[in-house]
Amino acid sequence: MRVSKKTLVTCMLIASLGFAANAIAQGPDTPLPRTMRPVIRGRQAAVSSMKAEATEAASRILQTGGNAFDAVVGGQAALAVTDFALNGVGSDAVVLVYDAREKKVLSLNAEPRAPKLATIEWYEKNNGGKIPVSDGLLSGGLPGVVDAWYILLDRWGTMSFEQVLQPAIDLAENGFPLSEGRARMIAGTQKILKYSSTIKIYKPNGEAPKAGEIFKNPDLARTLKKLVEAERAYKAKGRHEALKAARDRFYKGDIAREMAAFSEASGGLFRYEDFAEYTAKVETPVSTDYRGYQVYKNPSASQGPTELIALNLLEGYDLKALGHNSADFISTSVEIMKLAMADREKFLGDMDFIKIPYDGLLSKDYARERRKLIDPAKASLELRPGSRWRRGAALACRSRR
Numbered sequence: 001m002r003v004s005k006k007t008l009v010t011c012m013l014i015a016s017l018g019f020a021a022n023a024i025a026q027g028p029d030t031p032l033p034r035t036m037r038p039v040i041r042g043r044q045a046a047v048s049s050m051k052a053e054a055t056e057a058a059s060r061i062l063q064t065g066g067n068a069f070d071a072v073v074g075g076q077a078a079l080a081v082t083d084f085a086l087n088g089v090g091s092d093a094v095v096l097v098y099d100a101r102e103k104k105v106l107s108l109n110a111e112p113r114a115p116k117l118a119t120i121e122w123y124e125k126n127n128g129g130k131i132p133v134s135d136g137l138l139s140g141g142l143p144g145v146v147d148a149w150y151i152l153l154d155r156w157g158t159m160s161f162e163q164v165l166q167p168a169i170d171l172a173e174n175g176f177p178l179s180e181g182r183a184r185m186i187a188g189t190q191k192i193l194k195y196s197s198t199i200k201i202y203k204p205n206g207e208a209p210k211a212g213e214i215f216k217n218p219d220l221a222r223t224l225k226k227l228v229e230a231e232r233a234y235k236a237k238g239r240h241e242a243l244k245a246a247r248d249r250f251y252k253g254d255i256a257r258e259m260a261a262f263s264e265a266s267g268g269l270f271r272y273e274d275f276a277e278y279t280a281k282v283e284t285p286v287s288t289d290y291r292g293y294q295v296y297k298n299p300s301a302s303q304g305p306t307e308l309i310a311l312n313l314l315e316g317y318d319l320k321a322l323g324h325n326s327a328d329f330i331s332t333s334v335e336i337m338k339l340a341m342a343d344r345e346k347f348l349g350d351m352d353f354i355k356i357p358y359d360g361l362l363s364k365d366y367a368r369e370r371r372k373l374i375d376p377a378k379a380s381l382e383l384r385p386g387s388r389w390r391r392g393a394a395l396a397c398r399s400r401r
Helices: 052-063 068-082 120-126 145-155 161-174 180-188 190-194 196-202 218-233 239-251 254-265 272-276 303-314 327-347 364-371 389-400
Strands: 010-014 020-023 028-031 038-040 046-049 093-099 104-110 281-283 286-290 293-297
Touching (some): 046 052, 052 068, 104 293, 145 161, 218 239, 239 254, 303 327, 303 364
Antiparallel strands (some): 286 293
16 A cells, blocks of 8 residues: 555555445546446545445445545445455454554554464364364354444544444345345355354245345344444443444443354354453554555555565566566566465464564565575475574664664
């Protein structure tokens, strides 16, 4: 992400608001040559999301006086309804924020945490030492997105939960046309049949809904309304306390107790204490300069820093001279990603338990050293991570002197 010098406060919600575009106060222009996507122009703001309903929700919030952070929360809440498989209320959030007042990029880490019972010993004793990837109650993490909503609204937003969640509540109560992809997902997911609560929502008449049918989720609407109710109850104590009351009802109140009770009754590992102790973090992002652009990523997520490692390697090549999608272009890109992902496998992980040597991993000296391993005439078949701990410390010492 390149930081703009404009005074607008902007916010990016990774893996939640992306892909389909919409602009305020102006419609699409004619498509450019060789693309089916129109140019979008506007004077105030732009909203981008995976679903038209979410784009509309965020746009509506901007048009009624909300800022970018209010719009992000409202748009993501709408995604929780319409894109429930990927962006539901049970999901996590990784956010990059540019605070124009502080002129600073920040990282919001609302990633999932494993429940306390999810230990190596538990899986060895109860599941043959394996983590079942297809069972959320045994392998899933604690949801972080509601805490992300709270932090975004409390620290940078201007609106209430009641205002930003209303579009999502309307969608959940009144329904929306189901997409082909989500219809196929519901029809093909046998796990839905495991619980009466999911059958009631996703196969209410014993059959999966068809694409184009109006899909409703009254249970989710009630959950979102509970957040609004908690906020209203604390409104007299001020905005901060009201927002926190909504957040705490999800993680420490009756919603958390209901989720924990369902997990325990269904053989899952989540307990009330797991929800009550969850908290998202605001962190300093990691970054690198790529050809004059300062690129920022969340330090606690593995994919973002891996991209920074790859960009440092890529900086040593003239991709234009290689020719777009030529054999040399593709080969070089693939070999770069092999090296970056090898470092990811060795060095990146949970920052609560390990120290990640970013000073070394993201240094230009390290990239030059690693680049020597790339043979343009030969594909590597080995996992070749570097050795960063000692070198990273040495680089840090030299820079201080």
